[in-house]
Amino acid sequence: MSQPSWFEIPAESDFSLANLPFGVISHAGLAQPHPAVAIGNHALDLSIFADAGGFSKLSEIQPHLNVFKQETLNGFAALGRPFHRKVREYLRSLFLEGTPYPDLLRDNQKLRRDSLIPLAKVSNRLPIQIGDYTDFYAGKNHAYNVGVLFRGPANALQPNYTNLPVAYHGRASSVVISGTPIRRPWGQILDADKNPTYQPCKRLDIELELGVLMCKSNIMGSPVPIARAEDHIFGYVLMNDWSARDIQAWEYVPLGPFNSKNFGTTISAWVVLADALEPFRTEGIKNDTQLQSYLQPLTSRDAFDINLEVDIRENQNVSTVTKTNAKNLLWSFPQMVAHHTVAGCPLNVGDLFGSGTISGTEPGSQGSLLEVTEGGKTPVKLSSGAERVFLADGDEITIRGWSEKDGTRVGFGSCTGQILEAWKTGYEQ
Amino acid sequence: MSQPSWFEIPAESDFSLANLPFGVISHAGLAQPHPAVAIGNHALDLSIFADAGGFSKLSEIQPHLNVFKQETLNGFAALGRPFHRKVREYLRSLFLEGTPYPDLLRDNQKLRRDSLIPLAKVSNRLPIQIGDYTDFYAGKNHAYNVGVLFRGPANALQPNYTNLPVAYHGRASSVVISGTPIRRPWGQILDADKNPTYQPCKRLDIELELGVLMCKSNIMGSPVPIARAEDHIFGYVLMNDWSARDIQAWEYVPLGPFNSKNFGTTISAWVVLADALEPFRTEGIKNDTQLQSYLQPLTSRDAFDINLEVDIRENQNVSTVTKTNAKNLLWSFPQMVAHHTVAGCPLNVGDLFGSGTISGTEPGSQGSLLEVTEGGKTPVKLSSGAERVFLADGDEITIRGWSEKDGTRVGFGSCTGQILEAWKTGYEQ
CATH class of the missing domain: 2.30.30.230 (Fumarylacetoacetase, N-terminal domain)
Known part of the structure; x- marks a missing residue:
């Protein structure tokens, strides 16, 4: 793929001739x-x-x-x-x-x-006008890690988890492009005595995800067979699904996360087209469950080998807190398309899916601070010597992602956002 | 308000001179x-x-x-x-x-x-291009009734329920106008042995709701104070949030309902503007919880006295299965606006909120068949002598709603949808 060009393209560039996002x-x-x-x-x-x-x-x-x-x-x-x-x-x-x-x-x-x-x-x-945004939960290691924190190792994964790609509808209006600052949210948070209070979030977190954009619609009532799911996939972006863990813990029963997620979701600026990732196909996390017919994959090589890293910049110091890979997903994007439409839901051009948080199994490979710090118990050390349990005001988070093979690099650029301090009274002054 | 007109307006019309939807x-x-x-x-x-x-x-x-x-x-x-x-x-x-x-x-x-x-x-x-759709859960009687079915009377309402207006993000792409047929969905459903199967929904249900449409945006990161929430409310529609109970029961942990809801949501055609409902203000369900400042209401008269009825038509026989009133809500629409934006989520013109299912406390006043039939155990008798536990193919559901006072009627028209049989193979033939 890496063919000589008359144009100057630095060897280390994410935007090679094999990419063209x-x-x-x-x-x-x-x-x-x-x-x-x-x-x-x-x-x-x-x-x-x-x-x-x-x-x-x-x-x-x-x-x-x-x-x-x-x-x-x-x-x-x-x-x-x-x-x-x-x-x-x-x-x-x-x-x-x-x-x-x-x-x-x-x-x-x-x-x-x-x-x-x-x-x-x-x-x-923002590269595309997003219709609806759906966040999946296909990062099995993340789902397990978080499940252990909430319910213990025996019940970490819910019984449905390996049978269907769990997902929830997200908020499209707060999907923003890389570089947009994120204001620390206020919300309802339980105090030490379990009484609700109204205050700025103290457990502000990231979620490292891969986003996928749709290029084809289906009519309401007409599911997309998995064999045709690839036709609906336009391309991929990096995604940070900012999360307010303290707001989430109180609000999320019984209907799922709401204000803990809808204050902002950042995507990278350049859409890596589906074809550009073809050379980097690999196997995802193996699923031993016997799947229903509509979810049976056409190939086991339906994940992508994409290196992913998360940096925290505080003042001039940059620390890489996560190194992982996008192959850490139990469900493929075609399976997500098939599942999303199986009951008849119409997809539209520009719809965004998030993969769910991508974590590896080793220390240093987790896609959220909740996991990195074991539920906020073990601070992570930054290069400056400072420590973080969750995000501090002024922290700038950058996600980077790239695939590399036979000297050819296909990268996403970066997905960045800086945390602004909360409004003093809860409202813009 | 009921002033004489040169134009013929039938006395029983929903669309009186006091309405003009x-x-x-x-x-x-x-x-x-x-x-x-x-x-x-x-x-x-x-x-x-x-x-x-x-x-x-x-x-x-x-x-x-x-x-x-x-x-x-x-x-x-x-x-x-x-x-x-x-x-x-x-x-x-x-x-x-x-x-x-x-x-x-x-x-x-x-x-x-x-x-x-x-x-x-x-x-x-469809009267408006919907940006995002959010479904609240403010019908306290419904939340209680369903909670009893799932968790028993002691834990029917979750601890957060009276502290904040619980909500989840819905699917905007499947909001359709009254009259649009609804295809019975396929999905994953547990069989009697609790094994997942792939089959058409057998517990297809309605949810009687009031919808509210937004007419003003807020900037991301800038919450709307409750004192200004009314400025954001354009008007109201009737809403049927079709629900597949058997799909819902298996899929909904831990992130909430997904395919059990996203196959269709029907709204009525005519938007009753906020001002037209002003004469029908009344008190909603009293909330004894001490609320956080951002949710404290400006008035106790922040619900609307709207008669609501649900009909099932099977062949030529029409049976009214529900009679209730829109005042059966714990949270007001201004409280929903304040809560939706408290963490900074941007609302846009055309966004739709559902109230949550509206049920009374007496028999015959419940807004879903799940409640009417006590979780599917007690069939409801129709006028033809037929019985229903959940919806049958060909059933046509119509929601009607109107306010009446001093001889003046302000009505919504109807919100209708007929159930089409499931595709034989799961896919359009």
């Missing part, structure tokens, strides 16, 4: 945001590129060039996976050393200058 | 749906009405007439409650016997013919 950018002089692909340290502005005839050698896209005029990727996503594949392959061909169309971009200094914007001069927008 | 309609010859108000047996097409200068005597609306060109009420809702009040008051004045502007409509035969369409010739669309 899609996003939405704004930069100086733009009246409205434009779809783009990231390549090396640059973004290719697809609106400017299309206007200059950049797609003139790809006849199939001609009737659909308006998708590059939209402020989200919904229109492009809705074209479907065969289109994504053609567009991505075409763009890659233009960047090859021996591109078949040198005049289009390689030898066109003006278009290179106009359409290839340094990432440092670009700001990213 | 808003919806979105299509009728013969329209290329796209139009906003409308219902009055008696007619709909006033607000797009046609606006084009003919119908709003010419309401200067404030002139810069905003485009909201009547949209295919949803989102634009009109976003104008805010003072605007809704002015428009509703203005339209009412045009229908009064002694209207100050007789030339506009009363004496304008052409505009009357063009803009006042018989409801029988109109089909309704």
Whole structure:
């Protein structure tokens, strides 16, 4: 995959020629945001590129060039996976050393200058308008670790856990793009005597997840068979499902988490298309349960080998508190699509699924501070010497993720958010 | 309020001059749906009405007439409650016997013919584009009844229940308009030996709720104080939150209901604006718990006296299985707005809240068949002599709701849905 390009793409870049992730950018002089692909340290502005005839050698896209005029990727996503594949392959061909169309971009200094914007001069927008957001719970090690904390090892996993991909509906309106600050929430929290109080969250946590975006809808009442589930998957992002553990503990019975989750969920800016992850297929966590027919996988290689890391930055000190891998999931994304629709629920283009928190089994591989600190009992040491049980005001959390194989790297960039102190009175002053 | 009109409005109509609910309609010859108000047996097409200068005597609306060109009420809702009040008051004045502007409509035969369409010739669309949908659980009698079935009377209500309005995020994509058929869902269901099976739902149920639609957003991280919560409330609809009890029982731990709810939620077509319900304020269920400051009500009269009934029609036989009242709620809608945003969650125009299932305390007043039949043990007798424990294929459920006082009636019309048989194989044939 790692073919030579006439364009400078640093070897360590997440945005290699094998990746070409899609996003939405704004930069100086733009009246409205434009779809783009990231390549090396640059973004290719697809609106400017299309206007200059950049797609003139790809006849199939001609009737659909308006998708590059939209402020989200919904229109492009809705074209479907065969289109994504053609567009991505075409763009890659233009960047090859021996591109078949040198005049289009390689030898066109003006278009290179106009359409290839340094990432440092670009700001990213939410790449897609999210319809509904669903958070799954497929990180078995996380579910087990948290279950042990709440119910002890014997009952850590509920009986349904290995039979169906447990999930709950999340809040779409508070999904934000990497870089958006997160205000420490207020809420109802039990005091030491188990009386409810109204105060700022004291157990503010992260959840390391992989997000998946949908590119195809189904009609209400018509489930998606697992054999067709891949057609619905547009691509993947990193995700931090911020969690207020003290609010969660009091509110969550009997209908699940609510305010402990809906104050913010951060996703990374660039959508790694489903095809770009194909070379990194691997096996997920083995499920020994005999599955119902609608959940039976087509392949055991339905997880992805993606390295994941979580950093905490406090002042200038950065500490990596988690190193794990996205293969630590019991359920695959096609299984999630099949399960989500089995009763007839309609999916729409732009819907977001979270994988659930991804944790490994070894120390240092857990995707939430709740696990890292064993329920808040064992502080984690940062590089500055400071300690954390949960997040402090000013802490900046960055999730990074990348796959690597045979010298080819496909990465997600970063998913970042900084904690702002709680309002003094509970309300904006 | 019941003032004489030059227009024929049947005395028993839900859509009196004191109501004027808003919806979105299509009728013969329209290329796209139009906003409308219902009055008696007619709909006033607000797009046609606006084009003919119908709003010419309401200067404030002139810069905003485009909201009547949209295919949803989102634009009109976003104008805010003072605007809704002015428009509703203005339209009412045009229908009064002694209207100050007789030339506009009363004496304008052409505009009357063009803009006042018989409801029988109109089909309704979903009135608003729903962003997020949240289902509360404020029907204390329902929560208690269901709690008794699951956990016994001693632990029927969870400790948090009277301290905060329990809620969960629902699925916006499957909220449909009255009249949409509902396909019996398949899903995972435990058999008699507690083994999971994959089969059509056998315990298909209704949930009688009041829905509330939002007309004002808040910024993420900025909670809405309860004193300003009413500004966010656009209006109310009837709601049936269809529920698959057997799927729910197996899937719902630990994160709440999912596929047991997301296959369909039906709302009534006409939005009764918040101001139209003002005369029917009453006290809800008293809450003796000392509430946190952010939930303390401004008034004890924060519920609405709305008669609610549920009919089952099987073939030509209609049986009323439930008679209750919307005042059977422990939490008010302003308390729901305050709680939903207390941690910073952003609300958007068009968001939908469900009240939770509304049940009274007497026999025949329960808002779900689960309660009516005591957990499926005591069948309910229909007028035909047939019995039901849960819903049968072909059953058509209709919820009706209306307030009445001093000879004035403000009603919701109906909220209807018919059960279609499950697909034979789980998938559309």
